[in-house]
Amino acid sequence: MAEDTMTDIFSKKHPLLITNVMADGKTVDIFVDETGTIAALGEGERRRYRNDAEFIIDGDGAIALPGLVNTHTHAAMTLLRGYADDMILQDWLTQKIWPLEAHLTADDVYQGTRLACLEMIRSGTTAFNDMYFFMGDAARAVDESGIRAVLSYGFIDLFNAEKREKECKATEDLAAHVRSLDNPRIKAAVGPHAIYTVSEEGLEWCAEFAQHKKIPIHIHLSETEQEVRDCIERYGKRPAALLDQCRILTPRTIAAHCCWVDEAECALLGKRGVHVSHNPVSNMKLATNRAMPCHWLADAGANVCLGTDGSASNNNLDMFREAKTAALLQKFYWNNPTILPAHEALAMATDHGAKALGFGTGKLAAGAPADIVLVATRAACNTPLHTASSNLVYSCSGAAVETTICDGRVLMLEHEIPGEATILKEAARAARDLVSRAREG
């Protein structure tokens, strides 16, 4: 393909014909129409749609998957990747992360989120659930990147009424700003950070605002044992019960971590239809000492999905690697090699995540939005190819993704992403400057 043709394919949505890919074990062609919708998927569709396509992508036997969905991250923390590791959670936060974050600017969040979106596109993720600061700037980065995001401002009132008012205002502002963008790829959410940083009044306000606006709630829940102990001491109940009392547990709620939920809390989360985001890499790295009870939660009816957490505690955004670590950790911690088999781990990273974020993605089928990633099969990680789901989860990483399409627009084609060098360079500069500012004081 000539250079200018390549540039052109990235510029906007075009009717696309993707030939010779494997989907659900069959070799098919996929036709994506000019609205970004999968218009047809099946054997031999190339003959029917050859003349309607503006571009034809030869899949060359690649595995086609719905775009992966990262249900818990702090995207702009890419700038902090590798800044501090291997520390006790509290020291890490108070000595390293928070002092650096105090110097974060709106432009830093834009640059960090751009880098995060680039990394997600490269590793096949087309939608993510974000919580951070300067979220208008995060929205700009997401808009430009071409992927999807649910954006929440991290609401932290520290049990202080004055601060609470500011947090309510920031939450309202973000919702209004995102509405004004009128971009179907971007949604606002309410982001009460956690029960140890937000008062009951704050939680109640968040619940009410989210209910009123019909938007998602994104919260950290029971990441550490300390959080559970302190909650019982402070409120005389466990964290999920407290959140339920504040009406935070809804079918629009995504609760991250959930390492320390007990069986009764799992039942409650299931009953309320909550989406729970498992973050195994971050939990292992920070030594949470317990793994999310995925099987209890799934049995109770909660939607168990997957997230990477921020790049400061992972330190990447590769959802293929997260799915593998989830499968490994569940087997190891719960002492049963048969739990969370490959196909379930893959479902967590795709359709379960999509269900949580509500963009209508997560399946490759006629009528669905064209969030499609192509994973190379002519690669060592897919050789031999006895079982596709096993190779995808246990053998491959996001590096095996060669083409990423979101909402019908080609964002990466055969590993090529336009503008990548500039994004890397500017993010590296922003990270260096941030550290310099923090050193100076």
Next chain:
Amino acid sequence: MAEDTMTDIFSKKHPLLITNVMADGKTVDIFVDETGTIAALGEGERRRYRNDAEFIIDGDGAIALPGLVNTHTHAAMTLLRGYADDMILQDWLTQKIWPLEAHLTADDVYQGTRLACLEMIRSGTTAFNDMYFFMGDAARAVDESGIRAVLSYGFIDLFNAEKREKECKATEDLAAHVRSLDNPRIKAAVGPHAIYTVSEEGLEWCAEFAQHKKIPIHIHLSETEQEVRDCIERYGKRPAALLDQCRILTPRTIAAHCCWVDEAECALLGKRGVHVSHNPVSNMKLATNRAMPCHWLADAGANVCLGTDGSASNNNLDMFREAKTAALLQKFYWNNPTILPAHEALAMATDHGAKALGFGTGKLAAGAPADIVLVATRAACNTPLHTASSNLVYSCSGAAVETTICDGRVLMLEHEIPGEATILKEAARAARDLVSRAREG
């Protein structure tokens, strides 16, 4: 670089100048002489060696590392990648793995080992410790690939004197065959499989043969709790004590897994100067229910290194990913986020592994063999670059390796490996045929 020049660089060792790479935090040039030795490494060396080099590789700011060393694998099991997963260890072995292995041919082992070497070259591994069958054919694959290996025949006498004689013969034959190859990149070792598959007489014979030939011993040790329980019941002592009684524990011994060793066993392994190979991915996948006590072993003086195990229980050979999982599992299982920091995990994958295999590799310094890998820094996984060891372990994978050099010969240049497509195709065919033969009975 023109196509024919590219082919030429791969053909044999050449005097090489590698410019503009980061090693130990400094930007340096590396000159490799025609014997495959690092002749010079330092700032500005390009001026001194420009005229001596037949090829100049522009490192473009890449991180230069010694080639990674995989100290426990069964290379040819790449053919079984994804054939069966998510099962109880005993069912997995008896219902899936062993029935398939019963149909393995010498050519299968050649094809599977070729695929493994390709995968290792791609992910920056230049030496590995192997145990399997048809090891003459494995040696042929290693020889052709250009990397290094210690090869052992999996000695399994099942407590039967007749079978023992056959295993002794196979072990002697491999040692003689490897000696006849006279290839400094390939060593023979003795491979008593484990205490539950090899009699005391067998273990003693292996110890004596290894001592006589001055070659390494490669064994599985205390992978499961069952192994420890059965050993105590059968022999009235724990596995390490049994091995010590049979004189298996030596400074030439590599013991894989060691999940269930107690503190006294750690002291014994340290005292005997044993190399212990941590295999965290395999251990998690098969739910061993305990992680190797790396800190006890290191404190006792054992050399703690890293291995992927075979591709049937991992399911890849990526030592960067193994190093991350090691750091995560150690923190999580031993409930301390400060243990096994990134630089130590990286050392396990490089110089500790090199020490175990004894090829003299593992450091980038003048006089050392030129086993060098270049990791791209113009990539999201290395952006920003606050701390190289953190990015290498926690953020990157083997996919970030762009160039791999072993013994002074370029095996991969800017992600290009000559002959890759053929190796993938032939290994895929061999795997399909193997499964067909097993189905037919």
